[in-house]
Amino acid sequence: MSRQGFAIIAVAVALPISMALAEDAPEVPPEILAIEGDVAWGEYLSGECVTCHSARNAGGGIPRIAGRDTEDIVVALHAYKQNRRVHPIMQMLAGRLSAEEIAALAAYFNTLD
Amino acid sequence: MALNRRTFLGASAAATGALSAPYVLAEGSGKPRVLVIGGGAGGATAARYIAKDSDGAIDVTLVEPSRTYFSCFFSNLYLGGFRTIDDIGHTYGTLAANHGINVVHDWAVGVDGAAKTVTLAGGAVLPFDKLILAPGIDFVEGSVTGWDVSAQNKMPHAYKAGSQSELLKAQIAAMPEGGIYAMVAPPNPYRCPPGPYERVSMVAHVLKASNPAAKIIIADPKPKFSKMALFEEGWANHYPGMIDWIGEDFGGGVVSVDPDRMVLIIDGEETKVDACNVIPAMKAGRIAELAGVTDGNWAPVSATDMSSKADPDIYVLGDASQQGDMPKSGFSANSQAKVCANAVRGALTGSRVYPAKYANTCWSLIAENDGVKVGASYEPTEEKISRVDGFISQTGETISIRKSTFEESESWYDAITADMFG
Numbered sequence: 143m144s145r146q147g148f149a150i151i152a153v154a155v156a157l158p159i160s161m162a163l164a165e166d167a168p169e170v171p172p173e174i175l176a177i178e179g180d181v182a183w184g185e186y187l188s189g190e191c192v193t194c195h196s197a198r199n200a201g202g203g204i205p206r207i208a209g210r211d212t213e214d215i216v217v218a219l220h221a222y223k224q225n226r227r228v229h230p231i232m233q234m235l236a237g238r239l240s241a242e243e244i245a246a247l248a249a250y251f252n253t254l255d
Numbered sequence: 256m257a258l259n260r261r262t263f264l265g266a267s268a269a270a271t272g273a274l275s276a277p278y279v280l281a282e283g284s285g286k287p288r289v290l291v292i293g294g295g296a297g298g299a300t301a302a303r304y305i306a307k308d309s310d311g312a313i314d315v316t317l318v319e320p321s322r323t324y325f326s327c328f329f330s331n332l333y334l335g336g337f338r339t340i341d342d343i344g345h346t347y348g349t350l351a352a353n354h355g356i357n358v359v360h361d362w363a364v365g366v367d368g369a370a371k372t373v374t375l376a377g378g379a380v381l382p383f384d385k386l387i388l389a390p391g392i393d394f395v396e397g398s399v400t401g402w403d404v405s406a407q408n409k410m411p412h413a414y415k416a417g418s419q420s421e422l423l424k425a426q427i428a429a430m431p432e433g434g435i436y437a438m439v440a441p442p443n444p445y446r447c448p449p450g451p452y453e454r455v456s457m458v459a460h461v462l463k464a465s466n467p468a469a470k471i472i473i474a475d476p477k478p479k480f481s482k483m484a485l486f487e488e489g490w491a492n493h494y495p496g497m498i499d500w501i502g503e504d505f506g507g508g509v510v511s512v513d514p515d516r517m518v519l520i521i522d523g524e525e526t527k528v529d530a531c532n533v534i535p536a537m538k539a540g541r542i543a544e545l546a547g548v549t550d551g552n553w554a555p556v557s558a559t560d561m562s563s564k565a566d567p568d569i570y571v572l573g574d575a576s577q578q579g580d581m582p583k584s585g586f587s588a589n590s591q592a593k594v595c596a597n598a599v600r601g602a603l604t605g606s607r608v609y610p611a612k613y614a615n616t617c618w619s620l621i622a623e624n625d626g627v628k629v630g631a632s633y634e635p636t637e638e639k640i641s642r643v644d645g646f647i648s649q650t651g652e653t654i655s656i657r658k659s660t661f662e663e664s665e666s667w668y669d670a671i672t673a674d675m676f677g
Contacts, residue, residue, distance in 0.1 A: 186609045189304070189593035193586060194616075194663075196670035203662030204670065230646035231616055234632050237644065238612070 168221040174241050175216060179249025187247050190235060208254035215248035286314045287603035290373055290383035292363045292542055294319030294347060296326075297572030297588035298389030299675040304596035306354040312604050316357040316381060318373070321417075322346060324676075327447060328585045329668055330416035332620060334424050335457030343416060345676045353677075363390075366546035368566050385599045388548070388563075389572040389588065390540025391415070392446050395552065398536035399439055400511035401520075409514040410531040413454075414446065426530040427458055433468035434529035437519045439510055440475040441534045444553075446574045446583045448481035449629070451534055453619040456486065459494040460622055471498045472528070474521050476508030481582075482619060482629055488650045489621035539575035553577035558635030559611050560598035561591050570595050579639025580631075587615045589671055611635045618664035624654070626661030 195207045207215065221227035222236035223244070239247070291302040294317055302317040309315075323344045332338040350356040359381075365374035366386065373381045394412065396403060402410060413423040430436060436458055440451045455471055462469040471494075479502070480486075490498045501507040506522025512533060519526045538544075538552035548554045548563040554571040555564040556578050563569040572595055573588030581587040594611040601608035616630030631645030648660060 182607065183609065185308075186593075186597060186607075187612075190590070190612060190614055192670060192674050193589055193614075194667045194670050196666065196673050202666040202669070203659065203664070204666035231628075231630055234630065234644050234646055235614060238632055238634075 168217060168224045168226050170217055170220050174220070174245075175213060177241055177245035179212070179245035179247070180242070181246070181249050181253060183243070184246035184248070184250025187239075187243055188250050191247065191251075194231075207251050210248075210251055212248045212252040215251055216244055219244045219247065286312060287384045288314045288316070288382060289385045289387065289599060289603070290381055291315065291317045291387045291389065292319075292373065293389035293391060293540065293573075294321070294324055294358075295389060295391055295573065295588065296328075296585035296671070296675060297574075297592045298387065299324070299347075299350065300589045300592035301387050301389065301570075301572060301596045301599075302356050303350055303354055303675065303677075304593055305600055306350075306356050308596065308606070309600050309604060311355060313600065314357070315355070316359060316383075317347070317350065318359045318361060318363050318375065318381070319347065320360060320362045322360055323417075325416035325420065326585065326668075326672065327414065327416045327450070328671075330413070330420045331450065331454045331457045333416075333420055334413075334427070334454060335460045335620065337457075337620065337623075340417075340421060345672055347676065349676055363542045364545070366542065366569075368547060368569065371568065383568075384603060385568055385570065386546075387570045387572060387595060387599070388540075388543050388546060388554070388575060389592070390542045390575050392537040392574045392583075393540050395536040395538050398442075399533050402439075402512050402514065402533045402535065406512075406514035406533075409517070410512060410533045412534055413532060414450075414534050414537075423530070423532055427461055428465070430462075430466055430469060430529040432466055433470075434466065435470050435472060435526065436462065437472045437474065437526070437528040437531045439512065439519070439531070439533045439535075440473055440477065440480070440507075442476045442508075442536050444583060445534070445537045447617070448582050448584075449486075449617055449619045452480055452482065452486045453621070454532070455498060456489060456494075456619070456621045459490065459497050462497065463494055469497070472519070472521075472526065473498070473500045474507045474510045474519065475500060475502050476510070478503045481617075482627055482647065484650050485627045485648055486619075486621065489625060489627075493622040493625070537574070539571070543571060543575045550577070558638070558640040559594075561595040562598070570599065579633070579636075580642040581613060581615055581633055581640050582617065584615055584617050585671065586617065586667075587613070589674060590614050613640055616667070618660065618667065620661060620664070624658040624661050626657055626659075626664055627652075628660055628663070 219236045222232040291298045306315040326343045347358045351358045362376040364376050411419045411423045413419040509522045511520045543554045548565045556576045561570045572591045574583040590613045600606045613633035618628045627648035629647040632643045633640045
């Protein structure tokens, strides 16, 4: 598959405009977007997320991710993993997530209210 | 509740009157029993996750002497006037009401690893299949010459938050104009590596407004400290001339105090001080030693699941553990607790056990809206929990970045305390 064949997803769909403007969208091939996330695995992995992303609060300094669209979360995490979106904590944590783990996390958070 | 495989199996087992799972280790009890000692970032999180994720298949008891937990993290913000004492106080009612955890307010005073029981100060003897120790820290006696816990009302440590924090705040407020605030900083390793320096920043913030001629002395046995460049830059910018850090090279480790005379002695030179925060050397909370799982001051654990190297049915979380590269912090303890909870649940009920991953971030506030952070990711190796990757705030960052960092820390506080007690 050529580079142009990759799906280029606009990061801005899920992000505050101020954070998205200066950053490039990640390259997320269709087969990566198509991975069906393992919700139970995602629930375990989410332990690392919910220390900061509260399921209860409305955002503030750290956005709420519970209930977000699955693809938005997948794209956002790949953007951090590819260092196309800048945040030191998120780049560090997403950098060690596999595509399967990202899919699992997205599937789990999408199940929350 | 959506019907999934786990609830379906549970329901069918209950219907046949055979609720106990095949993995139950204890004889005669209906469910496996997990006993958690200590209700802080490690213990409360572990208790909550085991109870929440086991859907009632495991009996969870949490033993914690205090009815209100005052978080050590953000207690410096209380000293700085950015939080009230109530803001950092949390109770255990939701853990009992929403998660079915048996919360017992008592001291654990003995562990019998062979009999698998814990004795409480009130006389009760509690059995366990798995024991999780998360007792936090105690102080090493004699580590600061002239100071012991009987002197903590004159020279508070304020390193277990609550009444000690309130006392130190009152002493700062009572300092005479142009008075001297002293801190005796602890040697490594200790709880919250940037904590003493965030505290100095918060004290300086208060004094700058209320007592601008006051001075701060830090006697430090270490040659350097966490986020040193960031703090030194912040102190020079916000509190010029107010803070004097005396490190190991200048006698900061040769320190004694005389609480009755309110005197600090550094390398033989006496200084009369008006408030003195003595943060002694630290060790694992006493119950870890009583359980026989310590080696020296700390309790060595397996990097894969936080189980004690001395007893595989005892786990040690957070500050009390000796696990490798993670700093002793509430964030670390919370991270370790989730790995431990997953492993304990797997061992007792056969649920899936996932590979361990750990992370930590420590935020510090230097002045209003001037937040900095340091963090890292970790994974288990044969030898220890090993650092994989990390980051730290940079000197010279914009006001906007620092404000965002502080706002992050506020959200993190709300989230982690919900993760512990929610």
